[in-house]
Structure formats: structure tokens, C-alpha cells
Amino acid sequence: MAKSPIGTSETGSGLVRRPPRLGDEVYNAIYAQLMSLKIPPGGRISVDNLVRELGVSQTPIREALSRLEALGLVVKTHLIGYSAASQMDKARLQQLYELRMLLEPFAAGRAALNMPDEGIEALEAVDKEMRSTRNDDPRLAYGEFAQSDSSFHDLIASGSGNLLIHETLARLHTHVHLFRLFFHARATTDANQEHAHIIAAIKKRDPATAEAAMRDHIEQSRKRFMVIFGGE
Amino acid sequence: MAKSPIGTSETGSGLVRRPPRLGDEVYNAIYAQLMSLKIPPGGRISVDNLVRELGVSQTPIREALSRLEALGLVVKTHLIGYSAASQMDKARLQQLYELRMLLEPFAAGRAALNMPDEGIEALEAVDKEMRSTRNDDPRLAYGEFAQSDSSFHDLIASGSGNLLIHETLARLHTHVHLFRLFFHARATTDANQEHAHIIAAIKKRDPATAEAAMRDHIEQSRKRFMVIFGGE
DNA sequence: CAACATAAAATCCGATCGGATATCTGATTG
DNA sequence: CAATCAGATATCCGATCGGATTTTATGTTG
Numbered sequence: 001m002a003k004s005p006i007g008t009s010e011t012g013s014g015l016v017r018r019p020p021r022l023g024d025e026v027y028n029a030i031y032a033q034l035m036s037l038k039i040p041p042g043g044r045i046s047v048d049n050l051v052r053e054l055g056v057s058q059t060p061i062r063e064a065l066s067r068l069e070a071l072g073l074v075v076k077t078h079l080i081g082y083s084a085a086s087q088m089d090k091a092r093l094q095q096l097y098e099l100r101m102l103l104e105p106f107a108a109g110r111a112a113l114n115m116p117d118e119g120i121e122a123l124e125a126v127d128k129e130m131r132s133t134r135n136d137d138p139r140l141a142y143g144e145f146a147q148s149d150s151s152f153h154d155l156i157a158s159g160s161g162n163l164l165i166h167e168t169l170a171r172l173h174t175h176v177h178l179f180r181l182f183f184h185a186r187a188t189t190d191a192n193q194e195h196a197h198i199i200a201a202i203k204k205r206d207p208a209t210a211e212a213a214m215r216d217h218i219e220q221s222r223k224r225f226m227v228i229f230g231g232e
Numbered sequence: 233m234a235k236s237p238i239g240t241s242e243t244g245s246g247l248v249r250r251p252p253r254l255g256d257e258v259y260n261a262i263y264a265q266l267m268s269l270k271i272p273p274g275g276r277i278s279v280d281n282l283v284r285e286l287g288v289s290q291t292p293i294r295e296a297l298s299r300l301e302a303l304g305l306v307v308k309t310h311l312i313g314y315s316a317a318s319q320m321d322k323a324r325l326q327q328l329y330e331l332r333m334l335l336e337p338f339a340a341g342r343a344a345l346n347m348p349d350e351g352i353e354a355l356e357a358v359d360k361e362m363r364s365t366r367n368d369d370p371r372l373a374y375g376e377f378a379q380s381d382s383s384f385h386d387l388i389a390s391g392s393g394n395l396l397i398h399e400t401l402a403r404l405h406t407h408v409h410l411f412r413l414f415f416h417a418r419a420t421t422d423a424n425q426e427h428a429h430i431i432a433a434i435k436k437r438d439p440a441t442a443e444a445a446m447r448d449h450i451e452q453s454r455k456r457f458m459v460i461f462g463g464e
Numbered sequence: 465c466a467a468c469a470t471a472a473a474a475t476c477c478g479a480t481c482g483g484a485t486a487t488c489t490g491a492t493t494g
Numbered sequence: 495c496a497a498t499c500a501g502a503t504a505t506c507c508g509a510t511c512g513g514a515t516t517t518t519a520t521g522t523t524g
Binding site: 018019021062063066067069070078079092095096098099102103106162163164165168172 | 251253294295298299301302310311324327328330331334335338394395396397400404
């Protein structure tokens, strides 16, 4: 739902209108190029090229790249330049899921306790969206599913009431998102099934079941991705 | 031990000598001012002031501040400027310990399995250092203890073998560090006792006990800090 | 005396410029 | 023919400059 999950100025309910930041547009432009894989993982990112391409000076580009570096989406080498983060290898994907397994089940349990009713409604809306995705172009269907899945987990993390956990997971999911897009990991109906279990438990305000359901979902998700590297 | 836990170029075992980055020195200068509380929590940080004070141009200062923003140590408001992150309130400290409680016991358990022997030696060295701290100036003693404690937890996180968890915890500990310094939270001998239990379990390569010991340590630490806000 | 309007200073955002470094291309030599 | 070296190009790092905005200070008025 949100175009850029982290780093944008929170003008959602802002009462004062502030002039736009050129850096934000640059940020979104580069972010889009990364997500559309126009800039492939590991590919070099030249500041001067972006100057010519976007028609702005170096200053806002550096600022935007600096933010992207904080997210781990790009890496900087002194006197060399920026480059897109390299694709995750098997070990790194393992570590990522290890961390998700620690945080997300807990978040789901807390969400069952703390999440406001309107949050649950948003969750069901996203879930419904995922099921009705019948885009003819499979290439686009990937993107839509991945986007919705990201929102699903983001909503639960937010519903945990713990902002630190929410921020940490937001960072991780950006990489999951990118990984999925790169490998064309297909959206299985299994995920929808698992999501349904999680939502049901949260609706029942049953933290233990929500936690277990999320634990199962993360583990299944891990297995679905691990086959890319030749299984467990 | 490490002066700046995140964001510096890894020149540790670098074979090539690269010219120094002015941005790094600026980064360390501002970092020091934050840690010494010369810039108080919530205090405004003027770029122009730093230009005059450090004698460099805006460019490296903006770069350094951008990195500090990624760590959450400073916050930026468009057309207003940078300011030091506000001091944690009770709710935020609760969230911080909630997250630590999820990650650090796990890391300790993994460290019991994966940590190389030399890592354990480093751990014992830090532990010894913490016990022998008998600085006359209590103001300095705080700082030394906090520094060592940070190293202690950082070593264990690193020993877990999971880089993502290590990075996440490094970010959190920076804030714990700052919080402790601000409130002059005293170093108790209890912490040393708890640390000893953790080290013993890791040396025995006993993950379950290490995990439990860390869990206990985090909980005790939380209680020691919570009294600042009037207890649990 | 308080509140508002106006003016001045401080500050940030973005653009542009020069020096330094890395990388690429092509020629020379053993 | 391969390897090495030199020059040219591309790029980054840091400095400086102007416009836009915010904040503070001052003066005016009810």
C-alpha cells in the first residue's frame, strides 16, 4: 500500500503543508528502479548517471542514496561509489528467516491482544486483495502478490504495538520483497491458507494460536524459498 | 572497544590503503558529542554551527548526520534541521527490552554453539576489565563500565553467527548506552555476577543454560533501569 | 500591556565547481 | 603474443554559492 515503507516524511495527518523535498522524489525514483530490477542486484549506481537521468544535481541524489544505504538496499564504497546490494545467498536467507522467526510470531501474539478493530479490518482487506489477484500477466501478478504480502506482515508488526519491532521488520521485508521479485518465486495458495489461520486467531484475540500460526507460516515460507538453493 | 560500532568502512584487514574520509572524522566528532552529552537529548544540531566548529564544509557534515540519522541517534525535520534523538520514555524503554529479550537469549544460545575459542577469550578479557574498573572519578567509571558492557553484549551477538541479529542489536545497544550515561545508572556488581553465568554456560558449550542466563540478565537489567521511571 | 505585523538574521536545500582517485583504453616492450 | 605501463576518461569527495524557508527580533497598534 505504502509506496515507500521507510524514510518518507510523515505528512499523513500533517496539519501544515511543507514544501516538497526534491530528495524524496529522487528516493522514490531509485527505489522504483531497484524494485523493478532495472538496477540488478550488485549493479553499480553512478551518481553522475543519475544526475543526467533525473535532471537534478548531486546533492539530493547523495541524500537519497544515503537513506537507501541505511535500509541496506545499496552499499557504498569509499571513492568507488554506490552499488545495489548483492543478492542474498543461502546463508544470508537462513539468517533472515532466523530473525523473522524470532520477531514475527511474537508480533502476531501481541497483535492478537493490542490490534485495534480497524487494523483487523485492514488486514482482512489485504487478505481479500491477495485472493482476488487474477492478473493475466504473471509477471505483474508476482508484484501484486508480493506487495500485498508485505502489507500483511507490516500491518501485523504495526499491530504489535512495538515500534522498534515494527521498524526492524520493515527493513527485513524490503529484502524479502526484492528476493521474491528476483527469483519469480511464485505465489502459492498455501500462503493464503496460512494467512487465514493467522487472521482468524487474531480476530479471536487468541495470542497463543496467532503466535503458533505465524510460526508455521514463516517456516513454510522459508521452505518455499529454500528450494531455490536446493532445499534445506 | 570499537569506537564507532556501525557505519565505518571496514578497513580492519584491508589490503589496500584508501585515503581517509573526512566524513568519518566528522561522524566521530558528532558521535562523541552525543555520547558525552555535550549535545543533550532533543537538542538542536545546526549544520552551520558544526561548519564553524569543525572547520569543514557542509558536505561531510550532512553525510555524517545522515548516517547518524540511520542509527536513530538524530532526527531530521525538513527545512528545520537536525536534532538529537529525544530521551527514551518508559514505553519506549519497555519496547527496547522486549526486543532485546527476543534476540539476546537466542544469540547467547547460538554463541554457545558457534563462538570460536578466541571469541570466548575476548569475552573473558572484557569481563575481567569490568571487574577491575576502580576509577576514582565515578563520572568516568560510568563511562568505562557502559563501554565494556556494550562490548560484552556485542561480542555475544557477533558470536551468534547471525550478522543480521548482530547489526540489529548493535543499533539498540547504542541507545542503551546513551540512556545509561544520561541517567548515571550505576554499575552494580549484580551485572558482573550475571555476566559470569553467561560466560560459564558458553564455555561449557551449553546453549540452553546460556540462553536462560541471558534471559535472566536482560530481565534484571530491565528492572534496574525501570526504577528510573518508578518501577515496573 | 498584550497581540499582531513586519523586518532581519539564521538556517536549510539544492546547484555548481575544482581537486583527487579509480577505472578503462591503448600502446609499448620483453 | 602476453604483460606492463602511460594517458584519458569517468567518478567521487569536499568546498562554495544562491534561493527558499523558518525563526527570532523589533516596532506598531488596540
